[in-house]
Amino acid sequence: MPGKFRESTVAEKQQSRLKPPPMYRVILLNDDYTPMEFVVIVLQQFFSKNREQATEIMLKVHREGRGVCGVYPKDIAATKVEQVVAFANEHQHPLQCVMEET
Numbered sequence: 462m463p464g465k466f467r468e469s470t471v472a473e474k475q476q477s478r479l480k481p482p483p484m485y486r487v488i489l490l491n492d493d494y495t496p497m498e499f500v501v502i503v504l505q506q507f508f509s510k511n512r513e514q515a516t517e518i519m520l521k522v523h524r525e526g527r528g529v530c531g532v533y534p535k536d537i538a539a540t541k542v543e544q545v546v547a548f549a550n551e552h553q554h555p556l557q558c559v560m561e562e563t
Contacts, residue, residue, distance in 0.1 A: 483562050485538035487530045489522045489545070490557040497523065499554055504530060507544055532563060 487508075489500065497519055504515035508530045522528035533541065538560040549556035 482534050484532050485535055485560040485562055486532050487538050487541050487545075487558065487560050488527050489518070489530055490559065491522050491526045492555050492557065495549070495554040495556040499549075499552065500556065503545055503548065503556065507541055507548070530558075535560075 489503070500519040500522060501512070501515040504510040504518050505512065508515075510518065510530075518528045518530060530541070532538075542558045542560050545556065545558035549558075
């Protein structure tokens with residue numbers, strides 16, 4: 462009997478370890494004041510997008526009201542949101558950046 466108990470406990474531990482952590486989308490929200498070029502710079506600087514990718518996301522934000530910058534573990538997503546908001550404030554732009562669980 463003890464052998465069976467140990468096996469199921471090990472199997473349960475392995476299963477819980479294999480479950481990936483929740484991921485979060487980092488999203489830029491459209492506003493009527495932040496220049497499009499500034500949004501492109503943010504995407505290149507904080508999300509490692511090339512000029513073409515950054516422009517595509519910026520246009521999505523502009524046309525649809527929001528655009529996904531990337532998907533990250535919670536801590537990284539939160540840090541990116543903080544960095545973008547601080548950078549926007551520093552440059553006196555109202556650009557908003559949020560995160561939501563995938």
